Amino acid sequence: MLRHSLILICRSFKKYYGTFCINLIGLSTGLTAALFIYLWVNDELTVDKFHEKDRHLFQVMKNTPTSSGVFTMEGTPARLAEALAKEMPDVEYAASVTNSDWSSGKGLISYNGTRIKTEGQFVSKDYFNVFSYSFIQGDQKTAFSDKYNILLSEDLAMKLFNTTEDVVGKIVEWKHEGLDGLFTVSGIYKQLPPNASLKSDILLNYELFLERNPKLENWLNSDPSTYMVLRKDTDVDQFNTKISGFIKSKNKDAEATLFLQRYSEKYLHNRYENGKPVGGRMAYVTLFIIVALFILLNACINFMNLSTAKAMRRFKEVGVRKVMGAKRRTLVFQFLLESMLMTSLSLGVAIVLIRLFLPWFNEVTGKQLSLGFDPRLILGALGITILTGIVSGSYPSLYLSNFNLVAALKGKLNTYIGELWTRKGLVLFQSMISVVLIISTWIVYKQIELVQTKNLGYVRDNIVHFEMGADDAIKDKQAFEADLELRLQEIKKIPGVINATNFRHSITNRQGGTTDIAWEGKDADHAIEFTDLAGGYDFIETLDIEMKEGRSYSRNFASEESKVVLNEKAVEVMGLKDPVGKVIRIWNEDQEIIGVTKNFHFQSLYEEIKPLFFDLSLNKRVSKIMVKIKAGSEQETLEQLGRLYAVHNPGVAFEYSFLDSDYQALYESENRVAILSKYFAAISIVISCLGLFGLAVFTAERKKKEIGIRKVLGSTVWRVVYLLTGEFFKTVFIAILIAFPVSYIIARKWLDSFAYKIELTWWHFAGTGILVLLVTGLTVGAQAVKAALANPTKSLKDE
Template sequence: MIKHNLLLLYRNFRRFKGTFFINLVGLSMGLTCALLIWLWVSDELGVDKFHEKDERLFQVMENFYHDTGIETGAGTPGPLARALMEEMPEIEYAVAVVPAGMGQQQGVISVADKRIKISAQYAGRDFFNVFSYRLLEGDHNKVLADQKGVAISTALALKLFNTTYDVAGKTIGWNQGEKTALFYVSGLFETPPANSSNQFDIVFNYDLFLQDKPWLETWTSTDPRTYVVLREGASASQLNTKIRGFLKSKDKNIRETLFVQRYSDRYLYGKYENGAPAGGRIAYVKLFSIIAVFILLIACINFMNLSTAKASRRIKEVGIKKAVGAGRKTLIIQYLSESMTMAFLSLAIAVLATDLLLTPFGSLTGKQLVLRFDTSLVLTAIGITLVTGVLAGSYPALYLSGFKPALVLKGRMNKSTGEGWARKGLVVFQFAISVILIVSVIVAYRQMEYIQTKNLGYSRDHVIYFDTEKVSDALMAEIKTLPGVINAARFYHDLTGNHGGTYALDWEGKKPDDRIDFGNLEVGYDLIETMGFDLVEGRSFSRDFGSDEQIIFNEAAIQAMGLKDPIGKTVTIWNFRRQIVGVVKNFHFESFYEEVKPCFFFLVPMIDNTPSRIMVKIQAGSEKTTLEHLQKFHQRHNAGLPFDFRFMDDDYQKLYAAEQRVSALSQYFAGIAIVISCLGLFALAAFTAERRLKEIGVRKVLGSSVTGIVLLLSRDFSKIVFTAILIALPVSYLIATRWLGGFAFRVALEWWYFAGAGAVAMIIAWVTVGTQAFKAAKVNPVLCLKEE
């Protein structure tokens, strides 16, 4: 029987080549999408899961209460880790970490004549007991015990020593401006894997960071991150109850509260509302998982529809088999085996296609995805294929095996109204999903276009920035004289979300219960002019006045403080008195997910021969030559260090990297869904035209035109697609509204987004069906009636 069924399978595939090809292409495309999305989803779900103590590893988060609500942040007081370790018996380890790239931690490592610019990470001595970054040399308990000892990654060891063997004990130099110190390598760790959210190459002792910033020993500081490992059996919820008011027990004036969140959950659940986790990247993981399921369903629907549509060609086969004793179970197995064979053939093609598309797909998603045939992938692929095969073949198998032999041998087949409606319903489902995806593409594209073109309140075009070891007035003046440089300024905080913040600001008339979270942007002279901020009152920073006498606010800050005629008034910040000299128009210094918040520009005095970040505005069209001049300038003042510069526009784009990927991926997935749907519609139109050939011949003999016949054959399919559009539009409106609701600044939902999506779907359907209808209408009526 197996040999017999395989022979029948081969003959059916050869007999119905068109159907076989359409099903194979459709299922292959669906499975390819599913495999690619599964690889991406698996990678997202696996971020930070490699730590051995993952189930017990938590990050301490802090809730800040201010006038506009609760803001959750990762920064915690400097003494917190030590205090939690001493006072909370549930905690096995607690460690404070200042991540690489946070604050002014950049310096130069030197070994002999090699000099490498790098950002330092500072951590407590239990860092390698808390996190499972594999130590190749050194002891977990001792590697960060000595302030003169540092742990370096294998990647950094190769750069410094050209080897990863016996590097422990070797000496390196660390230079930050005028501060120079020697350290020895106390540990060597494997470079953090790609699925680690924390990427770093060097770890210094945390106490070194405290020496330079003694204010971090206060309970009102918020720079370090605090991580804890709970003891076996300890409850995170009970710990949350105990530590909620922990800060207030240290300082009665503190209103902030604490809670812990599982460390590996932070990557996917990094969004907070009212002081609690409320989604984040997990939304896109769920979104693309659903898209993968729907694309597979669309491919399966093609198989169901085409199999039932061609059932009329197989009724005699069914009748003969039943007449000679074949049971319904036997027939179901036969037809299911056809769908399973088709599914596994499609899987083979999908695996090849996935391997070919992995590199461009990885570039699109920003990940280094690898197709490894491990147990997880193999079982998942087989599982998806089995489900696809059963889903695609179940309805045709049950449908075909249910024919009555007496009727089918007479060439008759009961035309079930339910079967016709089921087929139409499946086509409606296919095109409804396609229309939803088209609307999603339009809305995502329009929102990304809005983000790219909206006036931010400053000009980010043709602006670069770079770090220099030493800065001075003479150096700044030299930069401004370089050909192609319009202006230049020092700055210490970015305009793309990486800024400081404080509540410690007082002004005349401030109410005792006012608690406003101000964004803090530390800058040098000429930044206002370099970036083109619009002054609505007052003036910019001037060298004619002392740096400790000037401060500039945005409109939102002046409004929040309730100040009238603010120019000339004095505020106190961090025990410094500053005079308000200017007010700039509101500008976006955070992403479009956030409302424009109160902020101020804090003028930082020049300290000669210290590291600094320099922002340069370049004349449009002269980028290449200007960068060459800047590179030569950098080499003169930073010997041996590469000229690492970045365009501000690139940083801005990174704020919306996830959204841009969603927009791009949606376009591809929408296109795939439409192609698969149209393949099925094309085949159904062909079968419909074939069944109605005699009717077409009679109509042509009686004088019907080609146009009339094309309209006749297209009418039913137009109704089906129109029904799909009516169902899809309200659903797509709800989805688009919910997605856009996450943005504080967003496009309005225009009617033409939905009308356009419906029109595109209808036109594609008309072209698909019309092609077959026109072909059928052109057939010679003599040939149509000849068989009679």
């Protein structure tokens, strides 16, 4: 029986070849898109899930009240992990972590003439009790028994020693912003998997970081991240209540509160509103799951519509089979089997397409996805295929198996009103999905365009930055300042260089800050978090940050390190009138306000502009250099900068980055979502057009005799075209009207996550509606014109 059914299905595919091709293209395209999305979503959902203590592993987050609401950040007081582990019985282990590029970029590690520039992390003693690492050599329990021990990743060890054997005990040199010296390799660890968000090639002792940055010992300052493992029986909600005021218990002037977020959930839930997670990358995961379902539904709808539309060709087959004794369940089984076979063939085509386009997809998404033997992937692909087969074949199988036997054999089968409305409803749903996807994609692109073109309050074009170099090993402050000034003067002499300065931290997404600021008239019961941005002379001028009043730092004045420059927001929240000349206290040091800059964006556009002060950094061994280059001379100027860098750092590659690239990296997820949305929206439109085309062909065939009679009676070509296309246009127009409010709600919800966003206008929607109507007209109209121009004698010769 199965063999007989397969033979009939193959004959049907061959007989109705056009329908078979349309269905195969539609289903295989839909499955390809759905499986690509499955690969991406599965990878997103497994980020950081590999740690053994994942269920009890949390990150401590800090909420600080500001004038514009509660600001949530990862940075916490430097001694928080240590204090929580000692004072909270529910804490099994706690660790502090901060990147070595916290202020001035990569360091330089060298051994026997091999020199490698890389980033590292400072981690506290319980780091390996919190996170899961596998050691190739060494013992994680004694890894930091000495302050000058260093741990290397497997990849870095291979680059440095050409082996991972007998490496423990070797002495390497590490140079990074004053932390210059010899370190003993105490262990080699395996690389973390690609879906790890916290990883580094070098791990250093956290106590060295605190020695270098003693001001962080103040409980009002924040920068390192704090992670902990709670005991299994701990109630997280109750523990959050316990630690909420922990910082205030250490410093009565603190207003910041603490809360826990599960570490493996933070990657997907990294947006906060008034101190609570409200979304983040999880919104994109949900979005693409919905897109995948919509695309598959589009493909299934095509199959259902085309299968029922060609029913008039198959009703005699069904009638004969019923006469021969076929039960309804047998017919249902056959048509479901036909659907499953079609989706199985489509799956084969989809796998070929995925293998072909996977390198491109990995490049777009920035991932390392593969089609290896993965039980979850295989089950996922089979599940999607089976579900698609059942959904697409359910309605046609029930419809075709329910024909009236006598009517079928007489050739008098009528098209029921319910069938027509069902088909129209499916076309309406298809069109609505396409309109929603097009509008959503357009809105995403317009918002990204705003992000890319918005005036940030500083100039980021043609500005390059790099590290001064860790080869100087200068210990003396005065010698460092003299060498830095000499280096900047050398850079400024290079043709094409407009200005140069040194700086610290990040310009595009500065986090961290302090509440340890006092001024006359300050409310003692209200703390305000200020962000600090450290830069040397000419920093404000290099970025073209506009001064509102006063002046910036200048070499023409003495004792500039006791001066401070604020932004407008800082003056506003402090409530200062005529701020220039007034003295405020920062980190227990008096600072005279010499100038106020206009507000500029030093964080992403998800955030409101926050209070900020500039910190002259010449005394802090800051070795990041920023250079503004004349437009059109970038290549020649960079070559000369590279030669100068090589003079001071022989054998070290000249690595640089453009400031506008750093800024674009903030919106990497949004850019990738925009690109993927564009392609998935196009796929949805193509599938919808295939369905409309197939229906137009069958509609024209079903009405060919009616068309012939109308033409004989004098009907014009355009009247016939209207007859064939009118219902399609009405259905699509209704779909557009329904899609508009749905699209508006989706777009508004996404845009609300940005502090600065585009305005939704009528033409975002009207333009999409016109586009969809044009595509519908081209898809259906071409077939309608062809049918209207046909010779009526060919359709009426049998009458």
